[in-house]
Amino acid sequence: MSLYLILNIASFIIPFLYSFEKRMRFSNRWKAFIPSLAITAIFFIGWDIFFTKVGVWHFNPRYHTGLEIFGLPIEEWLFFFCIPYASLFIHFAFHYFLPKVALSPKAVFRIYAVIIAIVLPILVLNFGKWYTTVNYSLLIILLTYTVIKAPHVLQTFFITFLLILVPFALVNGILTGSFIDEPVVYYNDLENLGIRLGTIPVEDVAYAFSMLLMSLVIMDKIERKPNNLGVPR
Numbered sequence: 035m036s037l038y039l040i041l042n043i044a045s046f047i048i049p050f051l052y053s054f055e056k057r058m059r060f061s062n063r064w065k066a067f068i069p070s071l072a073i074t075a076i077f078f079i080g081w082d083i084f085f086t087k088v089g090v091w092h093f094n095p096r097y098h099t100g101l102e103i104f105g106l107p108i109e110e111w112l113f114f115f116c117i118p119y120a121s122l123f124i125h126f127a128f129h130y131f132l133p134k135v136a137l138s139p140k141a142v143f144r145i146y147a148v149i150i151a152i153v154l155p156i157l158v159l160n161f162g163k164w165y166t167t168v169n170y171s172l173l174i175i176l177l178t179y180t181v182i183k184a185p186h187v188l189q190t191f192f193i194t195f196l197l198i199l200v201p202f203a204l205v206n207g208i209l210t211g212s213f214i215d216e217p218v219v220y221y222n223d224l225e226n227l228g229i230r231l232g233t234i235p236v237e238d239v240a241y242a243f244s245m246l247l248m249s250l251v252i253m254d255k256i257e258r259k260p261n262n263l264g265v266p267r
Contacts, residue, residue: 037097038109038218041205046116049123058130060123063257067122070253075114078245081168082106082114090164090225097218114245117205121246124201125194136189145192146181150174153240156227164225165237173240180251187250195243202242203234210234 053060060067083104085091098107128135137145157170180187210233211217221235229236 036099036109037214038107038209039099039112041208042109042112042116045120045201045205049120052127053123058127060126060130063126063253066253066256067249070249070256071115071118071122073252074118074245074249077248078114079106079111082110085164085168088164089222091219091221094216094218094220096216097214118246118249121198121202121242122249124198125191125246125250128194128197129190135193137192139185139189142185142188142192143181146177146188149177160227163227165221165235166226169237169240169244172244176244176247176251180247184251184254187247187254191247191250195246198242198246199239203232206234206238206242207232210238 052058053064083106086093086105093107093110098109101108103111153170153173157167157174160166208214209218210221210230212233217233223235226235226237231239
């Protein structure tokens, strides 16, 4: 079994099994969660295929099975389901067991303003670098949309994302070369800022944030869609 496949399975298996935990019963929310995950995965896989094709990154054959679809290892396809599932399980578990812990609307807006104040100048000054440009543009658009249309999502997600960063740093650290001889994924530093958090390109934090937030916003929209009686689901 390839290292990349082991990382996917190891990240996914425990959150999946705990999805049936009798108190939380996260599996009861799959009807909205799975479509949200799939829609987000399709978007990011399309992005991934393009970036692989133009050389923004490529995959080390030493650490995947060699089975590819549209130029992406099968493990990379699984990544967009296994890692978001595990990450968002942390979010929902936190929300379930600590339902009263949330930021105020004012705090959400202040954090949003700080993020935009940092990211926007970086985007402008580095416009044209593929990874930085696409990544930070999506972050600004998605975050602004969420602040306007679904700010309640961020009242918890701004907190849980800090928790998610811990397993993210471990898994993404290995993928980018920590603890192993060579990276699983090679990044072309001409297309990013060239700043690494350990071995992880700094843009990956925004990438993870946007990917997870997109799923949450879509799920929120599905769950709030009125049923035939005009009552939110």
